Amino acid sequence: MLEQQAVSEAASPGAAPLFLCLHGHFYQPPREDPFTGAIPAEAEAAPFANFNEKITAECYRPNAEAGNFELISYDLGPTLASWLANHHPTVHQTIIEADRQHRARYGSGNALAHPYHHVILPLANSRDKYTQIVWGLEDFRQRYGREAAGMWLPETAVDMETLDLLARCGITFTVLAPWQAATPVDVTEPYLVRLPGGRSITVFFYHSSLSGAVSFDGNVTVNADQFASTIVPAHLVPEKQQQHEPQLILIATDGELYGHHWIWRDKFLTRLVRYSAEAAGFQLCTLERYLHLYPPRREVTLRTPTSWSCFHGVDRWASGCACTEGRSDWKGALRQALNRLAARGDQLFERSTAEVLHDPWAARNGYLALRNGWRSLENFWEEVARPQGLMGKAALAEKRRRVLLLLEAEYYLLCSFTSCAFFFEDLDRIEPRNALAFARRAISLFWQALGVDLQSDFLRDLRAARSWRRPVSGADLYLRLPPVRADLLPPLPAPHELAADSEGEDVA
Numbered sequence: 001m002l003e004q005q006a007v008s009e010a011a012s013p014g015a016a017p018l019f020l021c022l023h024g025h026f027y028q029p030p031r032e033d034p035f036t037g038a039i040p041a042e043a044e045a046a047p048f049a050n051f052n053e054k055i056t057a058e059c060y061r062p063n064a065e066a067g068n069f070e071l072i073s074y075d076l077g078p079t080l081a082s083w084l085a086n087h088h089p090t091v092h093q094t095i096i097e098a099d100r101q102h103r104a105r106y107g108s109g110n111a112l113a114h115p116y117h118h119v120i121l122p123l124a125n126s127r128d129k130y131t132q133i134v135w136g137l138e139d140f141r142q143r144y145g146r147e148a149a150g151m152w153l154p155e156t157a158v159d160m161e162t163l164d165l166l167a168r169c170g171i172t173f174t175v176l177a178p179w180q181a182a183t184p185v186d187v188t189e190p191y192l193v194r195l196p197g198g199r200s201i202t203v204f205f206y207h208s209s210l211s212g213a214v215s216f217d218g219n220v221t222v223n224a225d226q227f228a229s230t231i232v233p234a235h236l237v238p239e240k241q242q243q244h245e246p247q248l249i250l251i252a253t254d255g256e257l258y259g260h261h262w263i264w265r266d267k268f269l270t271r272l273v274r275y276s277a278e279a280a281g282f283q284l285c286t287l288e289r290y291l292h293l294y295p296p297r298r299e300v301t302l303r304t305p306t307s308w309s310c311f312h313g314v315d316r317w318a319s320g321c322a323c324t325e326g327r328s329d330w331k332g333a334l335r336q337a338l339n340r341l342a343a344r345g346d347q348l349f350e351r352s353t354a355e356v357l358h359d360p361w362a363a364r365n366g367y368l369a370l371r372n373g374w375r376s377l378e379n380f381w382e383e384v385a386r387p388q389g390l391m392g393k394a395a396l397a398e399k400r401r402r403v404l405l406l407l408e409a410e411y412y413l414l415c416s417f418t419s420c421a422f423f424f425e426d427l428d429r430i431e432p433r434n435a436l437a438f439a440r441r442a443i444s445l446f447w448q449a450l451g452v453d454l455q456s457d458f459l460r461d462l463r464a465a466r467s468w469r470r471p472v473s474g475a476d477l478y479l480r481l482p483p484v485r486a487d488l489l490p491p492l493p494a495p496h497e498l499a500a501d502s503e504g505e506d507v508a
Helices: 002-010 051-065 076-088 089-106 126-144 160-168 208-216 224-231 236-240 264-278 287-293 329-353 360-371 375-383 392-414 430-450 455-462 474-479
Strands: 020-027 072-076 173-176 189-195 200-205 247-253
Touching: 020 264, 020 287, 051 076, 051 089, 051 264, 072 089, 076 126, 076 455, 126 160, 126 360, 126 392, 160 173, 173 287, 200 247, 200 287, 208 247, 224 264, 224 329, 236 392, 247 360, 247 430, 329 375, 329 392, 329 430, 329 455, 360 375, 392 430, 430 455, 430 474, 455 474
Parallel strands: 020 072, 020 247, 173 200
Antiparallel strands: 189 200
């Protein structure tokens, strides 16, 4: 019944069915100090305490109160969703409720899931990719009360293994940039990508010129009526109109565009989705709904690894590239330091928990539900723990305490790869410092659980990551993080071990 209603709404007799979908990728990185749980004051966000508060006031709240989330396609990054739920629960609930209202009307949701941390999945190993995906799906399930059909990939960064893991986890579609296709595509329709084992996934390609104009040209979004009646129709495929074939114009942008990046653009969005689009002959349609109406007719192969914001594949977050100004070799050095730390930590985790856990990595996959209070500790141990025979209660409690510390360490290792640490032009910014703070929290937890020092080698590795604007290294930034109790971290190496090996480097 709902599907019949959707079809009748989608096309009037004699008219080419034209659809418009606005997708907003709503995300903020975790900003909390991992030792205190509080976001440090961010002077640039004044008069607000931090950027989360500023963007909530300028974007999340006004769009939620206007009902815009009910009429667009969107994803809400889990780290942002968690912060909103804790600090602005009414805004959070309004955004979540929008998906329920869309389902009630159309029989399909308009929210997409998102990997738990905003990491570049093609640069992660298979095990970490899977954990990020299943954590994102668990977060979605808990918030929305349903299984996700689509998943937005951070930076739309993709490789074939990532797509196959999505399909294995039940995801049916995602969104990519048109240049991520290996051959030219018609962006007004979805495509099927074939995967191993007879699996497949649908890909929607967003309209790059329209999405780019909306994102970066403020003049385009001044007048919603003109945008819908003049600018959007110019990008339709005339041959499809003549043959009355359906066309979907998908405009995908960062959600923060609407009110934060561009002031008053929440008003533009409200006018567009409440009046202008339909007045110009477009039916508003979200991705899951469109897929039910018009499944893909064609197949496509992809260029991988690729992303939407780097024309060099994923080099922007790996080794550095010309997408950012200045010298970018610090990115490769920072990633190598984090990779080496994670490899050491993973070995310790696997070896040190094997006596207690059936499968340490399956336990990590299930840990988010425990961490976020979605399951009890007793239930968690029943699922993941090995029988411990006649072990005394005190000894068992101590072993399990260590396991929980190590699981939390793994959480922060994963968090340290958040993509914004590598996105911008220089090492000496808040984003890389936050990644180092998460890494330091993981180091602290390994130290508390096992008494193993991962800090010294990490600091030595960080010396190779250097700012091109200021004479500082990654090691300097690490040593300047807010102080914590001395017993929470291994002793620092002797100063001569961290001495600069190049003239002019400033070592704290």
